[in-house]
C-alpha cells in the first residue's frame with residue numbers, strides 16, 4: 001500500500017513538473033488543480049526542499065530571526081514558511097502565480113502579504129531593497145530553467161544589499177544553459193555573488209542543490 005501510494009505520488013510530481021513542451025501557464029494550472037493534494041503528495045515522498053531551504057536560511061541569520069524579512073518565491077502551499085517558522089522567522093511574504101496554491105498557504109496563516117504573481121520578465125510590485133532574503137524552494141523546474149535574466153534582476157532589486165537569495169532545486173538543473181549563464185552574468189556584473197552551493201541526497205533517488213547568492217548592489 002505504502003509502495004503504491006509512493007508510486008502515485010511520484011507520478012503526480014512528474015505531472016506537476018511537466019516537460020520542455022509544457023507551457024508556463026499550463027504548469028500553474030496543474031498546481032492549481034492539485035493544490036489540495038499537494039502537501040500529502042510531498043509528505044509521501046519525504047520532500048526535503050523546504051527543510052533544506054529553511055535550514056540554510058537559518059544558518060545565514062544566527063540572531064534576531066523574528067525581524068528578518070523574507071519573500072518566499074514560488075511559495076505554493078507554504079511548506080517553506082512552516083519550516084522557516086520553526087527556526088524562528090516571523091516576517092514572511094509569499095509570491096506564487098497560483099491563487100489556489102496560495103489559498104492553501106493562507107489557511108496556515110504564516111505569511112503577511114500574498115502576491116499572486118509570477119516571477120517572469122515583468123517588474124514586481126514591490127519596492128527596492130524591501131527584503132533581507134528571498135527563499136525559493138523547488139520552483140517549477142521547467143519555469144526556473146527558462147527564467148529570463150530580468151527575473152533575477154528583479155529579485156536582486158527587492159533584496160537589500162548584503163541580503164541573500166536562497167534557491168533550492170534539482171541538481172540536474174545545474175547544467176541548464178540559460179540558468180547557468182544568468183547566474184554567471186549577474187556575478188560578472190557585480191550584482192550578486194554565489195557564496196554557497198550545497199548538494200543533498202533526495203530520499204529515494206536523485207540529488208538536489210541549494211544555491212546561496214549574496215546580493216551586492
Ligand SMILES: C[S@@+](CC[C@H](N)C(=O)[O-])C[C@H]1O[C@@H](n2cnc3c(N)ncnc32)[C@H](O)[C@@H]1O
Nearest residue numbers: 031074075076079098101118119137138140143
Ligand atoms: C513544487 S512547488 C513548490 C512550492 C513550495 N515552495 C514548496 O517547496 O513546497 C512549485 C511552485 O512554483 C510555482 N510557480 C510556477 N511558476 C512560477 C513563477 N513563474 N513564479 C513563481 N512561482 C511559480 C507553482 O505555482 C508552484 O506553487
